[in-house]
Amino acid sequence: MAKAGYHHGNLRQALVEAALALIAARGAQGFTLSEAAKEAGVTPAAVYRHFAGREDLIAECARQGYAIFADLMEHAWNGGKPTALSAFGATGRAYLAFAKKFPGHYMAMFESGLSPNRSPELAAGMARAEAVVLKATQALSAHIPEGRRPPPSMVAAHVRALSHGVVELYARAAPGTQSPFSPEDLLESGIGVYLRGLGLIAPDS
Structure with a gap:
């Protein structure tokens, strides 16, 4: 049809x-x-x-996905309000929400094997989305003493890896993805453990 x-x-x-x-x-x-x-x-x-071909079509799917993704992440970050920590948590929830609501876009962006440098438009879309996570990690890292502060880009990479792992292993509606915990709970607790290790959350929080 x-x-x-x-x-x-x-x-x-x-x-x-x-x-x-x-x-x-x-x-x-x-x-x-x-x-x-x-x-x-x-x-x-x-x-x-x-x-021009199938990869060109997939690249356009990814480009549109990055535009939606960046809008959702920027809305979740909300300028770091009311606090950098709470806004950071909101970006994690937005990541999972995007993967669930826009699975085709998500797979085109992160699972197609296409280089984001395939076109200036695709690279710019990815950079805009990643900039939100970097802003969030920079705001959080400011609360860590400088001598113990990892590069914000490294923290952002860790958080992206954790978020992507939860999506891949537990947020897919397929056999083997079931868990006694929701993807949201898994991501929130995983990020909590990570942030405690950085000293950004008190051990008894």
Whole structure:
């Protein structure tokens, strides 16, 4: 069935939406360009009016995902209010919320194997999203004595790795992903242990 957007002349976005649905169902490498065209209700040849190939289509899915992701993270960070610690926790919850609500975008961004330097637009989108996490870790790191303060970029990398791990292992609706704890609880407790190790949360908090 052809997508409604195509009938209004928006074939490019109809193809993106078709690809996102296929990525969410099969993974970033689990579909062909012909399948995306069929899902959008057009011939494979029509795809090449807008995309050079499948990787170009996936890259556009990722670019749009980074734009949504950055907006959500900036909203969660809220300028570090009411406190840097509480706002930092909000960004972690926003990460999980994004992965759940936008699985196609998430997989295109983080599981497609495409380099973010593939295009200036994709690189800029990733940089904007990562800048939010870096701002959050910089604000938290300011409370650590300088001699014991790890580079904020390292803290940001640790937090991203922890968040991504929780998504991969426990936030997927697939066999083997079940846990006696919710993904939100796992991420919050994991970040709590990490922040205690940095001295940002008191041991008895």
